[in-house]
Amino acid sequence: MDAIATVNRTIDQVTIEFNGCKQIAAVNIVRMGQLLIEAKAMLPHGQWGSWLKEKVEFSERSAQNFMRVAREYAANPQLVADLGSIRKAVALLDVPSEEREAFAQEHDAATCTARELEEAIRDNAKLKEDLASKDVALQTANSCLEGRNEELAQARRELAELKSRPVDVAIETVVDEAAIKKAAKEAASEAKAKAEAKAAKELERRQSRILDLERQLEKAAESNDTERADRAEALLAQTRRELAIAKNEDLLQAQICFNQIKDNANRLHGYILLFKGRNEMREMESCRRSARALAQFLNQVAEEGE
Numbered sequence: 001m002d003a004i005a006t007v008n009r010t011i012d013q014v015t016i017e018f019n020g021c022k023q024i025a026a027v028n029i030v031r032m033g034q035l036l037i038e039a040k041a042m043l044p045h046g047q048w049g050s051w052l053k054e055k056v057e058f059s060e061r062s063a064q065n066f067m068r069v070a071r072e073y074a075a076n077p078q079l080v081a082d083l084g085s086i087r088k089a090v091a092l093l094d095v096p097s098e099e100r101e102a103f104a105q106e107h108d109a110a111t112c113t114a115r116e117l118e119e120a121i122r123d124n125a126k127l128k129e130d131l132a133s134k135d136v137a138l139q140t141a142n143s144c145l146e147g148r149n150e151e152l153a154q155a156r157r158e159l160a161e162l163k164s165r166p167v168d169v170a171i172e173t174v175v176d177e178a179a180i181k182k183a184a185k186e187a188a189s190e191a192k193a194k195a196e197a198k199a200a201k202e203l204e205r206r207q208s209r210i211l212d213l214e215r216q217l218e219k220a221a222e223s224n225d226t227e228r229a230d231r232a233e234a235l236l237a238q239t240r241r242e243l244a245i246a247k248n249e250d251l252l253q254a255q256i257c258f259n260q261i262k263d264n265a266n267r268l269h270g271y272i273l274l275f276k277g278r279n280e281m282r283e284m285e286s287c288r289r290s291a292r293a294l295a296q297f298l299n300q301v302a303e304e305g306e
Contacts, residue, residue: 029086030077033070036063065090072097079104087114094121116219123212134201155270159277192256199255206243213239265294 036058040048052058058066069089073080079101080089088109095103104110107120213236220229268291275284 027077027081029066029080029089030070030073033066033068036067037070040067062086068093076101082110084110085114088117091118091121094125159273192260194259196256203243206239209239210236210243261298265291268294 039051040063043051049060052060052063065086069080069086072093073089079092083089083092083104091114092100092104092109103121103124107117109117112120213232217229217232217236220226220232268287272284272287272291275281275287
């Protein structure tokens with residue numbers, strides 16, 4: 001039996017006193033780091049390590065952590081006190097200084113374990129890395145889009161010029177069939193690549209969402225938060241269903257097929273306008289018949305599923 005008396009004490013009283021002691025210890029973390037900085041400046045070269053070992057029983061690694069915390073949290077020592085441990089304070093240094101306090105509040109750093117906080121910081125870093133990568137991809141896509149817009153504007157200018165030419169001059173313009181076939185093939189490959197890249201990103205996003213919901217469900221179960229657990233479980237089930245749909249290879253190929261048909265339809269429309277501008281009515285009417293036949297065929301395909 002422990003010799004410490006427990007007469008007239010409740011567990012709530014003991015808990016309050018223990019947390020008070022933790023708070024006092026945490027407040028001293030920054031001060032201890034400041035004292036270590038001061039001591040290191042005083043000691044002659046080569047005596048720092050022996051002083052730590054013999055006088056304060058600290059390893060050099062621990063001392064470096066305390067000094068780093070003292071420097072980084074000098075403007076906000078209360079945050080260290082709220083965290084309650086040197087390990088949490090060191091872990092939070094991986095978050096930019098202007099984001100630390102908000103990050104600590106958002107992830108309930110004062111009550112979570114050091115391991116949970118470290119995991120949240122790693123997840124946050126990965127999320128930022130993913131966002132940066134997607135931002136680069138978006139900038140690249142925007143740059144490509146600007147180039148395509150310029151090509152479209154040029155095509156429109158050329159079409160306007162054709163329309164303004166005399167009929168006999170306009171007819172002399174020859175369509176490069178080989179170039180048309182090559183462009184169509186390149187466009188189909190590009191559409192397929194874009195669809196596959198989009199599908200891959202969507203799969204990655206849903207898989208990441210599932211991992212996050214599983215962690216939320218585990219934490220809710222540990223804290224006996226039934227409402228939070230039910231909500232996380234429902235979202236998890238829905239996201240898993242969405243992931244199963246996104247993994248459907250046949251559906252992906254169907255989407256690629258649709259994009260290719262849409263691109264070809266747009267090109268067919270362009271030829272209709274081109275022949276109209278050249279006053280080549282027979283060729284224009286041939287393209288229109290092709291467009292109507294395509295529309296009729298697609299309508300029949302759509303009705304087969306009803």
